[in-house]
Amino acid sequence: MTQPVYLDATRAAYDAIASEYAALFADPLARRPLDRGLVTTFAELVRTGPPGPVADLGCGPGHLTAFLHSLGLDVFGADLSPAMISLARRAYPQLRFDVSTMTDLGLADGTLRGIVAWYSIIHAPPAALPDSFTEFHRLLAPGGQLLLAFQSTDQSDGPPQPFDHKVITAYRWPTDTAAALLRDAGLTETARLVRAPGDTDRFQQAFLLLRKPTSVE
Structure with missing residues (x-):
């Protein structure tokens, strides 16, 4: 296909800068207690809920x-960059890593208890994102959790804005706009955080925590 x-x-x-990227972001949650707190909350x-796999x-x-694994989750990683996956397998041989896109994991409906998309939606053109969110909904079991992180705009709604990401063009999403697409995909927002830029951030950072409703809700 x-x-x-x-x-x-x-x-x-990302293949071209994989080694540099891995060294630069060796601890992506260092000096970011709010971000780390949300990841820990997601894991809890x-x-x-019932046991089951989580996809990063x-x-x-x-x-x-690896951090999610340390929090007690049955987690595997997926990335479209073979070079990134090669580095991940070498660094964490006890964990599973697959070369795959977010919408081509080859999993049955309701397989996952959780999904983390940590700044991994930012390179998708805006028109492609609804299909990704629909796939997240399909993959999650009822009651499953989703955690998203992305750069946000100063406005809470409106269209996404492209920016000159250091690797390749990316998009900043107004938090309300992203949340509306997720709601349209059938996911329920549990919490959100929009924080000011940190020392190494150029923009506001947004985090959305969502769940797939159960049949009794």
């Missing part, structure tokens, strides 16, 4: 996947 051009371009861009919510989509070199 022919993949969208943006996937090929994104794959090539997953652990309170756009896992890069696997650092966040």
Whole structure:
């Protein structure tokens, strides 16, 4: 199957800088207590439900996947960059890592108890994102949890804005706009955080925690 051009371009861009990226973001939650707190909360919510796998989509070199594993989750990583996955497998041989896009995991409906998409939606053209969110809904079991992180705009709603990401063009999403797409996909928002830029951030950072409703809700 022919993949969208943006996937090929994104794959090539991250393959080219994989080793540098892995070294630069060896601890993606260092000095970010709010971000780390949300990841920890996500893990706790997953652990309170039935057992099942969690997918770290756009896992890069696997650092966040390993942190999620340390929190007691049955987690695997997936990334479209073969170079990133090679680094992840080398660094964390005890964990599973797959070369895959977010919408081509080959899993049955309701397989996952949780999904983390940590800045992995930012390179998708705006028109492609609703399909990704629909796929997240399909993959999650009822009651499953979703955690998203992305750069946001100063306005809470409106259209996404492209920016010159250091690897390849990316998009900042107004938080309300992203939340509305997720709601349209059938997911229920549990919490959100929009924080000011940190020392190494250029923009506001947004985090959305959502769940797939159960049949009794």
